[in-house]
Amino acid sequence: MLRKDLLRVSRAGGGYRPQFTGREHRPLAARVLGAFESHVGERRGDLDDALADLEADAAARNGDFKLVRGLAALVERECEFETRAAVPPRRVRRAAFEAAEAVGVASEAERETAVDRAADALGIDSRDVSASLYADRDVNRVLVDADVRWDPDTLLEQYDLSLAQTTLFDATEVRVRSNDPKRLVSAVKRLRLMYELEQTPEGRELVVTGPDALFSRTRRYGTAFARLLRTAAESAEWSLEATIDDRGRERTMRLSDGDVTVPDVEPVAEPDFDSGVEADFAGRFRGLDLDWTLVREPEPLETGASVMIPDFAFDYDHADFRLFFEVMGFWTPEYVEKKLGQLADVEDVDLLVAVDESLGVGEEVAARDHRVVTYSGAVRVKDVVDVLREYEAEFVADAAAALPDAFEPADDVLPLRDLADRHGVSEAAVEGGPFPAHELVGRTLVRPAVLERIDDDIDDGAALSTVEATLDEYGVDDASATLSTLGYRVEWEGLGGGTVRRKE
Structure with a gap:
């Protein structure tokens, strides 16, 4: 963060936009580092x-002195100054003051x-007295280490982040979305802020304020908002x-991942797993070829006055x-009670819960109108896939009603x-045909005339690689x-390969 007097914003069109840096500012950043x-x-x-x-x-050069001061302020925090004096x-x-009082200094000679x-x-030595007298003043302290962690590019990144954080000093409310909502909610709680979904x-987005915002709009949470921005970024x-x-x-200010990044931090593309059970399930599920995409920690769900972020x-x-899919593992009784409360109040969504058999709460979860699978040690992927197949069968049936009588x-x-894909359905919805003008060969529709031409082009005893090249020319894989x-x-x-032979 920067001092507020170094804030640089544009209010063009009634908006409020930090004046971020660009590539044209790289030489200036290099000069500041060089200084x-x-x-x-x-x-x-x-x-x-x-x-x-x-x-x-x-x-x-029509630049902004505040930019130089802001860059310098960031670099200075990374530097080390020390007082150099023969005597404190x-x-x-x-x-010196005792000697001056005894002498009665009124002239340069008396000063000496x-x-x-x-x-x-x-x-x-007398020269050391003069050199040490005010050596501890900021202006006289000596720069001893300027080995900062930034180059010109990362210094500009840090400046943009710090500038954006500074704009939030005067924020009264923040609305934020992230692909890592759990991390975001944790930061909100750690900063003692309040949120709604x-x-x-x-x-879905988190609307973040502070406790006093219940009674009046206040800027007192600006520093906490600034810290929250770093977590989001x-x-x-x-x-x-x-x-x-x-x-x-x-005024309203809008920021996104295209505006601000955190230097030296790899963006969190996917949150860490809370347990080995979750990591094991994700690894095995993603190895399957299904018409379902697994999303790690999706958007928060409302659970009364709080939120729940499914696994x-x-x-x-x-x-x-x-x-949505929640893995309910073995934790403390307090955890189980809290989780059951969340499941009771969660908004009306389709939710599947995998419950550790040792908890003995599968029936309680099912009573809250959620689908349940139980597990011991590891979540059985087959049990989850069976549930997905049930949903898939419904979608296929619904899609079939809108499909043509023949393809x-x-x-x-x-x-x-x-x-x-042309019909916006799964393969299961179309694989039954009928296909009056085509033959289904494996998973490909081929006109009979094309099959005849392919047959004419294949020589009995040809190398498999030659035949595969012929099929590629027809678009058959x-x-x-x-x-x-x-x-x-x-x-x-x-x-070494194979030879194609006509069946006898």
Whole structure:
């Protein structure tokens, strides 16, 4: 975060937008870094003079001196300054003031006499007295380490993040979405903020405020909002909308993952698993070839005044349908009680719950109108797939009612999956045909005339690789099914390939 006086925003069109950096600012970032690196071993005052020259140069080039100061402020936090003095400055000042009082300093000569007396009292050289007298002032402290963690590009990234955080100092409410909602909710709770879940045309989002917002709009939670932004920005996909109190005028600021990133942090593309049971299930399920996509920790669900983030969701590839999936493992009695409460109050969605048999609460969960599978040690993928198949059968039946009585595509060769995609259904919904003008060869529709031409092009005794090349020319990729349909077999020759022979 930056000091508020370094804030740079645009209010064009009544909006509120941080003035982020671009590639054109990279040379300036490099010069700021260079100024610090070149002043290692020198006084802070000399460094400040160099930075002041950069500010003046930026202003002369129609730039913004606040940008230079903001970049410098970030770099300075990474640097180390120290006081260099032969004797602690406070001790030197005490000795010098006592000597000055005894001498009665009114001229330069008397000043030198006082310095000499102080040097004698301290047992150091007079020049060391002058050098140490105010060595602990900021302007005289020496830069000893400017080995910062940023290069020009990552410095600009950090600046943009810090600038965005600073704009939230005056926020009264924040609305945020993330592909890692569980991490987001955890951060909200850790920062002692309050949240509600709202449904918007873009999806569910967290509306975040603070306790005092129940009584009046307040900016006192701006720092917490700024910290929340960093958590959101560590995700691969996120968006944020903040209500800003801009000197008494309410403005709206919108940010997304295209605006701000966190330097040196790999975006969280997918949340970590809470348990080995979940990780094991996800690994085995994703190895299957199903018409369902597994989503890790989907959007939060309302559970009364709070939210519940299911462990998974299954999205059906051929319909707008999502089945949420919660793995209820063995935890403390308090956890079980809390989870049962959430399941009782969760909003009206399709929810499948895998319950550890040792909990003995499967019937209680089922009584809350949720589908239940039980497990011991590991969730059986087959049990879950069986549930998905039940839903899938309903979708296939519904889709079949809207399909034509027969399928007669104009293509000579058409994979079954492409036919299904054209009708927006699964392969299971179309594989039964009928196909008056085609023959179903494996999983591909092929016109009989094309099969005849393929048969004419195949020589008995040809190498399998040659035949596969011929099939590729016709757009047929299932050599085994096609050869079987045409009455051929393959004689395999170890690892060296095979020969196509007509069946006797």
